[in-house]
Amino acid sequence: MPQLPGGGGNRAISKAIHSRLHYPTRAEQLGIEGVVMVYFVVTKTGEIRDEKIVRSIGGGCDEAVLLAVRDLPRLIPGTRQGQPIDVGFTFPISFRMQDSKTDLLDTLNRVYPLVNQMPHLPGSTSGVAITQAIQRALVMPAEVANDTLVRKVFVGFIVGPSGVIRDVKIVRGLSANCNAAALAAVRQLPRFVGGKLNGLPASVSMTVPVQFGQLPQKP
Structure with a gap:
């Protein structure tokens, strides 16, 4: 079979x-x-x-x-x-209605690293839009503003079913000033379109890079 x-x-x-x-x-x-x-x-x-x-x-x-x-x-x-x-x-x-309610509670209470429909910013389903929004909001610390070597801070957070981010933290950092600037930039992100697992709202954990140094200019 x-x-x-x-x-x-x-x-x-x-x-x-x-x-x-x-x-x-x-x-x-x-x-x-x-x-x-x-x-x-x-x-x-x-x-x-x-x-x-x-x-x-x-x-x-x-x-x-x-x-x-x-x-x-x-x-x-x-x-x-x-x-x-x-x-x-x-x-x-x-x-069965009970199955539906149980599934909904499960997806609301658990945090998933990957779901069918990942959280995204309004107007774009691309993850690139998230990193671009963070870079626009980033205030570059003076200590790294002229560095030719671009380095990254990785920030983790959870996007809740309603699209609100929480539990923002440094996953891999640089200096104290760079870490603080990365956290501040991520916290300025607008509300996301929440993620879904099998059609049900879900909390999703995400990790994004924040770049520091002299970033290459777009042509």
Whole structure:
């Protein structure tokens, strides 16, 4: 039978689909719970196709299941007599309000180093925008302003689900003045667009470099 790259059989595939689910807001508002039955084919090359809902509960749950199935990694294809073949699956996918609340509390209480949607500044999803904003806010200490060797201070912080940063600290520093300037620049960052894990708000830890010295001028 087809397998995920890490193995585990049908149970692992079902778990992978559930881990990618986002409980639709409309379903929560309407109190919709139940089981969606989804069918799909794992091709002889491990790709997923022909995915469709064979039992619906509405409220956006069907669409959420299809998105989760399409987000699965390429599988190891099934074989018959040593040759890869197409294999059809039907999986039951459960929606329970209690699961949604538990998942939400988990993502709010834990701090993750990596999530599906990383925190970012408004107007740009690029991490470069964060470092550029810090450099613009940085007040360069006189002791390093003329240094031709560019050095870095690394600052760590947590971006909460609402996008507010907290627990700003030096991860790797230089002098006391450079460390203080780096912390001050990071604390001037605007509110982020908060990170999300599987569609749920999450706290995310981040580390950014702050450069000191004569930075190269843009042409």
